[in-house]
Amino acid sequence: MWLSPFQQMDWDQLDMNPRVIAAIKKANLRSIKEVLNLSGADLQRLTKLSSTDIQHLIKTVSGALRKNSAFTALQLFQDENLRASQRRKLSLGCPVLDDFLRGGIPLMGLTEIAGESSAGKTQIGLQLCLSVQYPYEHGGLESGAVYVCTEDVFPHKRLQQLIEGQSQLRADVPHDVVQKIRFGNGIFVEHAADIETFHECIAKKISALLARGMVRLVVIDSIAALFRCEFAAKDSVLKAKYLQTFGAKLHQLSSVFRTPVVCINQVTDMMGEGPYGDCSNPCSTGKRVVPALGITWSNQLLMRLMVSRTGRQVQAAGEVSYGSTLRTMRVIFAPHLPQSACYYTVNSEGVKGRGAETPT
Incomplete structure (x- = not known):
C-alpha cells in the first residue's frame, strides 16, 4: 500500500x-x-x-x-x-534568476550551490531564507527557514541589511508580511561544527521544526566543512557512508515535508581539463575547480549550481554594488534545466540577476 x-x-x-x-x-x-x-x-x-x-x-x-x-x-x-509540489518552485527573490532557473529552487530534492570564497553562496542562501516567508503568489512558501552554520558565525548584520533592502525592493508584498520578515522571526539558526552534532541536528531539531510546520526551507552552510578535518585519506569508505546517510536523511525530510534543502559547498582544484573550468565559456573564470566531496555526494543531488566571481567590475549608472564585482551562476546538472549560465550581482538590496549580458 x-x-x-x-x-x-x-x-x-x-x-x-x-x-x-x-x-x-x-x-x-x-x-x-x-x-x-x-x-x-x-x-x-x-x-x-x-x-x-x-x-x-x-x-x-x-x-x-x-x-x-x-x-x-x-x-x-x-x-x-x-504533482503540485513538483510544479511549484521556491523563488530566489529575483525575477531574472527565477526565469533562469524556470521558477526557482525545486521543493523536493537536494540543491547544491558550490563555489569559491566570496562568490556569493551565503548571500543566495540568506535571500532564500527571506523569499520562503513570502506568500505563495509571490514565490514563497509562507513559512520559515532553518539555517545550519557548520563553520562561521551566522551573518546577522548582512541578513538585516538584506531585510531592509528587500522591504524597499518588494513593494508588491503585503506590508504585514514585510514587517514579520523584518524582525527575523522566521529564521531559525543552528550551529553544527562536527559530524555528530550535525547528525543530531537534522535527525531531531530540523525534523521537529518541519513536523510542526514552522519551516519549509533548510539551508546548510557548508556541507564540506563537516568533512574537512574529520577524515584522513584512508577513511574514504567511512566518509562515503556518512555522506550517504546524511543525503538519505535530507532526501527523506525534503520528500515528506515538500521542503527544499539547499546545501552550500566549497570547491577544490581540479587537475587537467574539465567542464567546470571551461575557458571558452563567457561566464567562466577559467579556473579548473570542482565541488568538494566527490561523486558519492554528487549522486545525492537533484540540482547542482556553481557560482563564481568573474573579476569584472559592474559599470551601471546609478548602481552601487556590494563588492562591485560581476558574478556568474551556472547550471551544472538538473533534470529540468539545460547547462547554461547567468550573470548576477550582490548589492545592498540582495542578489540580482543580470541575464546573459556582455560586461564592459
Whole structure:
C-alpha cells in the first residue's frame, strides 16, 4: 500500500493498540501530516493519551511513511499534491534568476550551490531564507527557514541589511508580511561544527521544526566543512557512508515535508581539463575547480549550481554594488534545466540577476 502524508489514513491498518486508534479517531486526526505537524504535547492534549502512547504513535506513522517512500509513475500522476509540489518552485527573490532557473529552487530534492570564497553562496542562501516567508503568489512558501552554520558565525548584520533592502525592493508584498520578515522571526539558526552534532541536528531539531510546520526551507552552510578535518585519506569508505546517510536523511525530510534543502559547498582544484573550468565559456573564470566531496555526494543531488566571481567590475549608472564585482551562476546538472549560465550581482538590496549580458 502506498501512503501520502496528505491523504486520509485508515488507522486500523496500522499496528497499534485499538485504544490508541480509537483516541486518534475521536480527536478527528485524519492524515499522517496532521499527526506529524503536531508536537507531542499537542497530541497528548487532543487524544488524552499518555506520553508513551504518543511516542509509539509517532514512531508507527513515521515508519509507515518511510516504508512507502518510493513512488511509481502512476502514483506520481494520481497524487495531485505531489504533482503540485513538483510544479511549484521556491523563488530566489529575483525575477531574472527565477526565469533562469524556470521558477526557482525545486521543493523536493537536494540543491547544491558550490563555489569559491566570496562568490556569493551565503548571500543566495540568506535571500532564500527571506523569499520562503513570502506568500505563495509571490514565490514563497509562507513559512520559515532553518539555517545550519557548520563553520562561521551566522551573518546577522548582512541578513538585516538584506531585510531592509528587500522591504524597499518588494513593494508588491503585503506590508504585514514585510514587517514579520523584518524582525527575523522566521529564521531559525543552528550551529553544527562536527559530524555528530550535525547528525543530531537534522535527525531531531530540523525534523521537529518541519513536523510542526514552522519551516519549509533548510539551508546548510557548508556541507564540506563537516568533512574537512574529520577524515584522513584512508577513511574514504567511512566518509562515503556518512555522506550517504546524511543525503538519505535530507532526501527523506525534503520528500515528506515538500521542503527544499539547499546545501552550500566549497570547491577544490581540479587537475587537467574539465567542464567546470571551461575557458571558452563567457561566464567562466577559467579556473579548473570542482565541488568538494566527490561523486558519492554528487549522486545525492537533484540540482547542482556553481557560482563564481568573474573579476569584472559592474559599470551601471546609478548602481552601487556590494563588492562591485560581476558574478556568474551556472547550471551544472538538473533534470529540468539545460547547462547554461547567468550573470548576477550582490548589492545592498540582495542578489540580482543580470541575464546573459556582455560586461564592459
